[in-house]
Amino acid sequence: KLFRIASIPGDGIGTEVTEAAIQVLQKLAEVDGTFHFEFEHFDWSSKNFKERGYYIPPDGIDQLKKFNAILFGAVGSPDSNKGQTQAKATDTKRLPDVPDHISLWGLMLPLRNSLTQYVNVRPTRILRGTSSPLRAEVCGPKDLDWVIIRENSEGEYSGHGGTTHAASGNAVATEVSIFTQVGIERIMRFAFDTAMLRPRKKLTMVTKSNAQRHGMVLWDQIFHEVKKEYPDVETDKMLVDAMTVRMTLKPQTLDTIVATNLHADILSDLAAALSGSIGIAPSSNLDPTRKHPSMFEPIHGSAPDIAGQGIANPVGAFWSAAEMVRWLGLEEVADKLMECIENVTEAGPRTRDLGGSANTKEVTEAVCNEIEKQ
Amino acid sequence: KLFRIASIPGDGIGTEVTEAAIQVLQKLAEVDGTFHFEFEHFDWSSKNFKERGYYIPPDGIDQLKKFNAILFGAVGSPDSNKGQTQAKATDTKRLPDVPDHISLWGLMLPLRNSLTQYVNVRPTRILRGTSSPLRAEVCGPKDLDWVIIRENSEGEYSGHGGTTHAASGNAVATEVSIFTQVGIERIMRFAFDTAMLRPRKKLTMVTKSNAQRHGMVLWDQIFHEVKKEYPDVETDKMLVDAMTVRMTLKPQTLDTIVATNLHADILSDLAAALSGSIGIAPSSNLDPTRKHPSMFEPIHGSAPDIAGQGIANPVGAFWSAAEMVRWLGLEEVADKLMECIENVTEAGPRTRDLGGSANTKEVTEAVCNEIEKQ
Ligand SMILES: CC(C)[C@H](C(=O)O)[C@@H](O)C(=O)O
Ligand SMILES: CC(C)[C@H](C(=O)O)[C@@H](O)C(=O)O
Numbered sequence: 179k180l181f182r183i184a185s186i187p188g189d190g191i192g193t194e195v196t197e198a199a200i201q202v203l204q205k206l207a208e209v210d211g212t213f214h215f216e217f218e219h220f221d222w223s224s225k226n227f228k229e230r231g232y233y234i235p236p237d238g239i240d241q242l243k244k245f246n247a248i249l250f251g252a253v254g255s256p257d258s259n260k261g262q263t264q265a266k267a268t269d270t271k272r273l274p275d276v277p278d279h280i281s282l283w284g285l286m287l288p289l290r291n292s293l294t295q296y297v298n299v300r301p302t303r304i305l306r307g308t309s310s311p312l313r314a315e316v317c318g319p320k321d322l323d324w325v326i327i328r329e330n331s332e333g334e335y336s337g338h339g340g341t342t343h344a345a346s347g348n349a350v351a352t353e354v355s356i357f358t359q360v361g362i363e364r365i366m367r368f369a370f371d372t373a374m375l376r377p378r379k380k381l382t383m384v385t386k387s388n389a390q391r392h393g394m395v396l397w398d399q400i401f402h403e404v405k406k407e408y409p410d411v412e413t414d415k416m417l418v419d420a421m422t423v424r425m426t427l428k429p430q431t432l433d434t435i436v437a438t439n440l441h442a443d444i445l446s447d448l449a450a451a452l453s454g455s456i457g458i459a460p461s462s463n464l465d466p467t468r469k470h471p472s473m474f475e476p477i478h479g480s481a482p483d484i485a486g487q488g489i490a491n492p493v494g495a496f497w498s499a500a501e502m503v504r505w506l507g508l509e510e511v512a513d514k515l516m517e518c519i520e521n522v523t524e525a526g527p528r529t530r531d532l533g534g535s536a537n538t539k540e541v542t543e544a545v546c547n548e549i550e551k552q
Numbered sequence: 553k554l555f556r557i558a559s560i561p562g563d564g565i566g567t568e569v570t571e572a573a574i575q576v577l578q579k580l581a582e583v584d585g586t587f588h589f590e591f592e593h594f595d596w597s598s599k600n601f602k603e604r605g606y607y608i609p610p611d612g613i614d615q616l617k618k619f620n621a622i623l624f625g626a627v628g629s630p631d632s633n634k635g636q637t638q639a640k641a642t643d644t645k646r647l648p649d650v651p652d653h654i655s656l657w658g659l660m661l662p663l664r665n666s667l668t669q670y671v672n673v674r675p676t677r678i679l680r681g682t683s684s685p686l687r688a689e690v691c692g693p694k695d696l697d698w699v700i701i702r703e704n705s706e707g708e709y710s711g712h713g714g715t716t717h718a719a720s721g722n723a724v725a726t727e728v729s730i731f732t733q734v735g736i737e738r739i740m741r742f743a744f745d746t747a748m749l750r751p752r753k754k755l756t757m758v759t760k761s762n763a764q765r766h767g768m769v770l771w772d773q774i775f776h777e778v779k780k781e782y783p784d785v786e787t788d789k790m791l792v793d794a795m796t797v798r799m800t801l802k803p804q805t806l807d808t809i810v811a812t813n814l815h816a817d818i819l820s821d822l823a824a825a826l827s828g829s830i831g832i833a834p835s836s837n838l839d840p841t842r843k844h845p846s847m848f849e850p851i852h853g854s855a856p857d858i859a860g861q862g863i864a865n866p867v868g869a870f871w872s873a874a875e876m877v878r879w880l881g882l883e884e885v886a887d888k889l890m891e892c893i894e895n896v897t898e899a900g901p902r903t904r905d906l907g908g909s910a911n912t913k914e915v916t917e918a919v920c921n922e923i924e925k926q
Contacts, residue, residue, distance in 0.1 A: 254762075287763065311690040311801055339728070339766040349733040353767040354713070359723040386814065388628075389661065392713040393727040420853075422796070422822035423830050427685055440760065444818060448796035456797050479794075 179213040181506055184245040184471070186220045188285070190480030192251025194488060195495035198542040199249060202492075203499050205546040206515060213508065218245070222285055224255035224480075233284040239292045243470060247502050248293075250463075250475035251495070253285045254482070287337075290330055293470040295463035296361070297368050298328035298442070299501070300477065302449040302459065305493070307524030308532055310454055312426070322429040322453055325376070327369040328442030330463055332361045333393065335439045357393035357438075359400065366404040368466060369436035373411045380412045380433035381405075384421050384441050397438070422448060450477060455531040457491030458523075460498035462505065474502040489537050491529040493519060496545060518548035553587040555880055558619040558845070560594045562659070564854030566625025568862060569869035572916040573623060576866075577873050579920045580889060587882065592619070596659055598629035598854075607658040613666045617844060621876050622667075624837075624849035625869070627659045628856070661711075664704050667844040669837035670735065671742050672702035672816070673875070674851065676823040676833065679867070681898030682906055684828055686800070696803040696827055699750070701743040702816030704837055706735045707767065709813045731767035731812075733774065740778040742840060743810035747785045754786045754807035755779075758795050758815050771812070796822060824851060829905040831865030832897075834872035836879065848876040863911050865903040867893060870919060892922035 183203075187196035200217055207214050220241075222233050233253075242248060289295070303323045304310055310317045338354040366383075373381040383401045387394035398415070405413050416424060418441045424431060425448060437445060450459035456478050463473040476494030484490060496519050504512035522544045528534025529541060536544075557577075561570035574591055581588050594615075596607050607627075616622060663669070677697045678684055684691045712728040740757075747755040757775045761768035772789070779787050790798060792815045798805060799822060811819060824833035830852050837847040850868030858864060870893050878886035896918045902908025903915060910918075 311686050313685055313687055316685040335763045337765055341766050341770055347733075349770060351731045351767040351770040353729040353731070353764050355727040355729070357725045357727070359721075386817075389709045389814070389817075390727050391711055392715050393725040396715055396723060396725040419817045419821035422818055423825040426800075426822065426825035440763070443760075443763075443793045444796060447793035448800065448822065451797040451800040 180216060181213065181246045182216050182218070182244070183502075184220060184242050184248045185217050185251075186222055186248060186289075187251040188253040188480065189223045189225060189255060190252060190482050190485035191478070191490035192223075192253065192480050194251075194485070194490050194538055195476060195492045196249060196251040198492035198538055199495040199499040201542055202496055202515070202545050202549070203503070205549045206503070206511060209549050209552070210511060213511075217249075224253060224285075227284060234288060239288070242289075242293065245471045246506060247471050248289075248473035249495075249499065249502065250289075250473050252475070252478065252480040254480035287335060289473060290463050293463075293473065294331070294465045294467065295470070295473055296329070296331035296364060297462075297464040297466055298330035299372070299462040299464060300326040300328060300442070300446040300449065300459065301497075301501075302326065302446070302453045304453050305458060305523045306520040307526075307528070308454040308458065310452055312429070312452060316427065317429045317452070322449075324429075324432050324449055325372060325434050326442055326446045326449060327365065327372055327434065327436045328446060329361065329365040329437070329439050331439075332356055332358060333439040355393050355440075357396055359396070362397055362400045363404060364466075365436065366400055367407075369434060370404060370408040370411055373434040374408065376433060378412075378433045379410055380414075382421075382432055382435050383413065383415050384418050384435060384437035384445065385415070386418045386441070388417055393438075418445070421445060425449065425452060446477065455491065456494075457529065457531045458493045458497065460494055460501055462498070462501045464505065472502075472505055474498040474505075487537075488539060489529060491531050492538050492541055493523065493529075493532075514552055515549070518545050518552065521548045554590060555587065555620045556590050556592070556618070557876075558594060558616050558622045559591050559625075560596055560622060560663075561625040562627040562854065563597045563599060563629060564626060564856050564859035565852070565864035566597075566627065566854050568625075568859070568864050568912055569850060569866045570623060570625040572866035572912055573869040573873040575916055576870055576889070576919050576923070577877070579923045580877070580885060583923050583926070584885060587885075591623075598627060598659075601658060608662060613662070616663075616667065619845045621845050621880060622663075622847040623869075623873065623876065624663075624847050626849070626852065626854040628854035661709060663847060664837050667837075667847065668705070668839045668841065669844070669847055670703070670705035670738060671836075671838040671840055672704040673746070673836040673838060674700040674702060674816070674820040674823065674833065675871075675875075676700065676820070676827045678827050679832060679897045680894040681900075681902070682828040682832065684803075684826055686803070686826060690801065691803045691826070696823075698803075698806050698823060699746060699808050700816055700820045700823060701739065701746055701808065701810045702820060703735065703739040703811070703813050705813075706730055706732060707813040729767050729814075731770055733770070736771055736774045737778060738840075739810065740774055741781075743808060744778060744782040744785055747808040748782065750807060752786075752807045753784055754788075756788050756790055756795075756806055756809050758790050758792050758809060758811035758819065760792045760815070762791055767812075792819070795819060799823065799826060820851065829865065830868075831903065831905045832867045832871065834868055834875055836872070836875045838879065846876075846879055848872040848879075862913060863903060865905050866912050866915055867897065867903075867906075888926055889923070892919050892926065895922045 187193035339352040341351040385394040500515040527536030561567035713726040715725040759768040824830040901910030
């Protein structure tokens with residue numbers, strides 16, 4: 179069986195971890211022998227944006243449509259604040275290069291939207307050998323096992339709104355979040371379906387309907403309706419602010435979580451931090467209708483502060499690759515890859531963010547060795 | 553000197569901790585002898601809303617204007633999810649009572665808006681004798697010392713937008729965030745002024761301008777301008793998602809933080825959790841022009857799960873009272889009160905959320921005893 183994969187390594191450490199992930203995927207295929215990957219590379223990035231004036235060429239989205247899946251690295255020019263968080267959160271000042279907002283509007287969001295990837299799945303757990311920054315009494319190794327289902331196609335990221343410069347010189351900006359019944363229902367169903375497949379069958383829905391009276395109230399109402407279809411799922415509701423408290427102080431009480439584009443963006447970064455390192459965390463941008471290819475990316479960003487040094491943690495990219503393999507229908511291969519990844523996070527080598535001193539290459543080779551051993 | 557204070561105890565444990573705070577304030581005045589407090593109580597609450605149909609009577613805001621300050625408890629009917637977080641974050645299902653959104657739109661937000669309390673200040677540190685849920689290597693007792701400056705009058709809480717039920721049956725809701733130059737400039741200046749008074753003089757500005765292209769970009773631009781007026785303040789910028797990671801993994805790197813209404817709402821709950829208990833955290837809703845009274849409230853909410861049992865942690869209300877006293881110009885008295893509070897968090901008695909078994913009354917008496925001893 180042949181799978182055609184588009185790879186978009188992007189910027190900074192995105193290129194380094196994508197290369198590593200491809201190596202691991204090729205090794206998996208080689209050892210298994212029943213399937214193959216063919217990769218095609220797309221050099222869409224902030225770096226090339228500066229020369230070309232665009233991220234995605236006019237026929238870019240169409241080119242992607244023929245692939246079975248997309249492996250994404252990271253996007254963000256060196257002024258990105260987001261990028262600083264893979265290995266450490268520094269507080270360095272940076273000069274603008276390609277402003278962050280341009281790089282994301284230009285690449286990430288159009289991909290998600292044009293390929294109807296309306297679900298973003300972010301599993302979080304403490305991999306063997308890694309540890310949470312939380313005290314052991316607060317969070318034991320098995321106490322944090324969540325999957326965050328993020329609405330990935332509407333809400334706070336609509337891009338609608340604008341800025342008016344009144345004659346008085348007083349600028350006014352509006353930012354319009356758009357929530358549709360169709361959009362909310364489909365993400366809710368996906369979340370309930372996900373919860374149904376998990377041992378605890380629990381779903382927590384997050385809004386901020388005590389302060390935002392329109393879209394968030396619609397979320398509440400639709401949740402109330404959809405949950406009638408899933409009597410076996412235990413549900414509860416949280417406000418997004420209180421949710422951060424519960425994640426931090428009572429991680430055991432959570433299982434599946436569904437939230438809006440912005441809320442889940444924030445909560446999933448927090449989840450990654452609570453699980454030990456943002457360098458580990460994977461994400462899947464899914465088109466559940468399977469009309470278009472889905473896209474798999476580590477959540478860490480381009481990390482300009484460590485880019486080019488070969489020291490990025492590739493585990494987030496490996497885990498994302500495992501999720502891709504699972505989405506392609508190779509469940510057992512995905513489980514095996516996760517096993518190999520965790521053998522390495524447990525026994526080492528480990529990168530700096532996990533308390534080790536290994537580089538990307540060493541970790542990648544160790545995972546490839548594990549694959550051979552299986 | 554006489555200070556006239558309006559007290560709005562509200563719902564649930566709000567009434568219990570406000571009573572405790574008043575007792576402590578009266579003791580402070582009695583021992584000191586140079587100032588007095590006169591309290592007037594307002595029974596605006598979700599409980600009374602159900603009988604009356606309103607939270608604030610037509611002349612309510614005018615009544616408040618004659619006071620020097622307002623002491624607020626909490627609002628939220630028993631279905632509030634927010635309220636569950638004072639002592640613990642439970643996952644109990646609850647039936648709607650007064651929906652949360654009504655109780656907050658009806659009381660909290662009109663107060664903040666009508667009294668031009670455009671700044672919400674949320675200091676966070678680890679009080680003596682309490683501890684962070686973070687491991688000691690990640691966060692030592694002195695490593696978390698932040699003040700979050702929250703924009704309190706515009707942005708994501710505008711209430712604008714609406715819900716349209718199209719004939720197709722597909723509802724669409726819009727939620728409009730409104731940001732004004734005047735509103736952003738004044739909160740930025742307040743944040744810079746706050747940073748200037750702190751030993752490290754550091755300010756971190758938080759936005760999400762890589763996904764929200766209008767209001768958040770205006771925040772970035774105005775930050776860039778205003779910081780020129782404060783060459784002594786060291787600044788940096790973070791995206792709100794990455795900010796949760798930095799707060800969790802590198803708390804030492806942060807000092808003063810400024811963010812929008814929604815972002816700072818979320819980040820300040822996280823800050824409270826990371827400092828040990830949301831039962832401790834204070835907030836000040838300030839009108840820096842001093843035209844109207846400012847309002848002081850613990851951030852914990854009405855906590856229906858423990859309301860009526862007399863076991864709520866009053867420390868958040870005491871700390872809020874200390875901030876009120878400071879705002880009224882009694883700096884030294886405020887410092888003394890904080891000293892007394894921390895003597896009690898250190899030596900006990902402590903409530904359950906801090907690992908003790910004391911009730912509200914015992915903690916209150918202990919703080920009053922400390923005040924007498926000074
Ligand atoms: C009560 C609610 C509207 C409120 C807010 O979000 O402002 C609360 O969470 C707070 O933080 O003061
Ligand atoms: C890159 C940025 C637009 C993005 C987001 O907020 O969606 C990122 O933070 C993420 O979580 O995937």
